[in-house]
Amino acid sequence: MTREEALKLVQEKIQNQNLIKHCLAVEACMKGFAQHFNENIEMWGLAGLLHDIDYELTKDNPQQHSVIGAEMLEKLGVDKEICKAVKTHNEMHGLKPESLIAKTLLPVDPLTGLIVASVLVLPSKKIVDLTAENVLNRFKEKGFAKGAKREIISKCVDAGLNLEEFVKIGLGAMKKICNELGL
Numbered sequence: 613m614t615r616e617e618a619l620k621l622v623q624e625k626i627q628n629q630n631l632i633k634h635c636l637a638v639e640a641c642m643k644g645f646a647q648h649f650n651e652n653i654e655m656w657g658l659a660g661l662l663h664d665i666d667y668e669l670t671k672d673n674p675q676q677h678s679v680i681g682a683e684m685l686e687k688l689g690v691d692k693e694i695c696k697a698v699k700t701h702n703e704m705h706g707l708k709p710e711s712l713i714a715k716t717l718l719p720v721d722p723l724t725g726l727i728v729a730s731v732l733v734l735p736s737k738k739i740v741d742l743t744a745e746n747v748l749n750r751f752k753e754k755g756f757a758k759g760a761k762r763e764i765i766s767k768c769v770d771a772g773l774n775l776e777e778f779v780k781i782g783l784g785a786m787k788k789i790c791n792e793l794g795l
Contacts, residue, residue: 613690615654618661621688625665633793635661637724637786638717644785645716645771659694659717663701678702703764715771722760723768723782726750729757731795739787739795744780751775 613621626632642660646653666681682699686692697714700707701721709715730750731739750756751765768778786793 613658613688615657615661618658622661622665626668628668631664631667634724634728635664636789636792637728638663638720640785640789641720641724641782642713642717644781644788645720646713648781649712649716651712655691655694656713656716658690659697659713660720662690662694663698663717663721665698674702675704678705703761709770712771715767719765719768719771719778720782722764723778724786726757726760726765727779727783727786728793728795729760737795739783739790739793742783742787744776744783747779747783748776751779 622632622635626635639657639660642656643653645651646656662681662685663678664681665684666677666679670677670680678699678701682695685695685698693711693713696711697709697717699705700709700714701717703718709718727739727742727747730747731737731742733750734741734746751762754762765778766775768775771778773781786795
């Protein structure tokens with residue numbers, strides 16, 4: 613599947629524009645981490661872009677989220693590693709991510725939410741003004757962006773990255789697509 617085909621699929625399956633922006637943010641981060649790890653940038657980007665493909669379909673049944681998405685992607689012939697990463701990114705299933713791509717996607721998903729929330733409390737509301745230090749300080753505030761699960765973000769260590777490094781790479785990747793994100 614090409615990036616263009618994947619984006620078309622996302623736009624067909626997801627109506628919420630903020631959710632599409634979230635998928636674009638996760639895609640950008642995954643590409644940044646692929647570059648860091650010297651992995652396949654296109655493949656990692658597809659995993660990020662497609663990770664929530666079934667979100668609107670399963671929003672009333674979160675236990676099915678990512679299972680249906682992975683099955684959908686498998687039927688479309690998407691690479692098995694991408695499908696496994698998509699399936700394991702929902703921690704509700706208790707599936708342990710095995711590959712580096714899956715170990716990275718799991719914490720990237722909530723990291724993007726923490727970064728967006730951190731941008732929105734800045735006076736400028738511009739991601740270019742956000743620093744990794746700002747995000748790390750917000751990470752420590754338990755009441756801030758509660759949906760950005762800190763215990764999942766902390767699993768970046770399973771991919772061999774400390775939290776500071778993880779935040780810097782993710783933030784840098786999101787800054788590159790600030791116009792697409794509206795940030």
